[in-house]
Amino acid sequence: MAGIQLSGLGSGFDWQAVVDKLMEVEATPKTRMQSEQTTNSTKSSALSALDTYLSAVQTSVNALNTPSLYTKRTATSSVSNSTWSASAANGTITSSYKIAVTELATAAVWNGGSDIGKPLDSTGTYPTASVSTLMSSLPTGIPVTAGTFTINGSRIDVALTDSLDTVLTNINTATSGAVTATYNNTTDKIELRSTVPSAPIVLGSGNDSSNFLQAMRLANNGTDSIDSASMLGTTTAS
Numbered sequence: 001m002a003g004i005q006l007s008g009l010g011s012g013f014d015w016q017a018v019v020d021k022l023m024e025v026e027a028t029p030k031t032r033m034q035s036e037q038t039t040n041s042t043k044s045s046a047l048s049a050l051d052t053y054l055s056a057v058q059t060s061v062n063a064l065n066t067p068s069l070y071t072k073r074t075a076t077s078s079v080s081n082s083t084w085s086a087s088a089a090n091g092t093i094t095s096s097y098k099i100a101v102t103e104l105a106t107a108a109v110w111n112g113g114s115d116i117g118k119p120l121d122s123t124g125t126y127p128t129a130s131v132s133t134l135m136s137s138l139p140t141g142i143p144v145t146a147g148t149f150t151i152n153g154s155r156i157d158v159a160l161t162d163s164l165d166t167v168l169t170n171i172n173t174a175t176s177g178a179v180t181a182t183y184n185n186t187t188d189k190i191e192l193r194s195t196v197p198s199a200p201i202v203l204g205s206g207n208d209s210s211n212f213l214q215a216m217r218l219a220n221n222g223t224d225s226i227d228s229a230s231m232l233g234t235t236t237a238s
Helices: 015-026 026-064 166-172
Strands: 071-077 080-088 147-151 154-158 180-184 189-194 226-229
Touching: 154 166, 166 180
Parallel strands: none
Antiparallel strands: 071 080, 147 154, 180 189, 189 226
């Protein structure tokens, strides 16, 4: 029946306590071994940490053996609102130095002159001049390409063997005199003028194959007077 113990079997002798004690004695070696295992594990962890610390000490000691460590010189000085740092060569004599700042650096800009390019022609009669230089050799910012361009719907042919004067004459001819084209050697620009009062000059079309208008820096402005946007000559670095 549950709850009934027969320890001692009526003799009064506690067999249960004896058996428990014997089992405890039997388990003593195992318990001791587990305790020793825990202790050894703790010692092993401590030795591993010690090895790490000793390696760090060894690295630091090795660094102390570097000869250059004892010959370096470093100078540091502080100034109001800023910090300066400086280093000296190995073996420099230890001393103190004073730096006097008499003037702070200031930003400087050097601007070159404007319109320093050589004009297409500088020998003609003021204000217009005849330019005999061929398209293939004309010193413009971008080379002129052969082909055609359009002014007021009229097509003008350009060949690399044409001179600038020839192309300007072709403009006058192609537009039947409605547009005059001249080169001003004072301003170094092409000047287009409409001979029809209040009639704006229209430059270019989608069928143009020459970049003459672009090379001459000519663009529509909705008026009867168009000049090159800037001087045409370029500067060649020597």
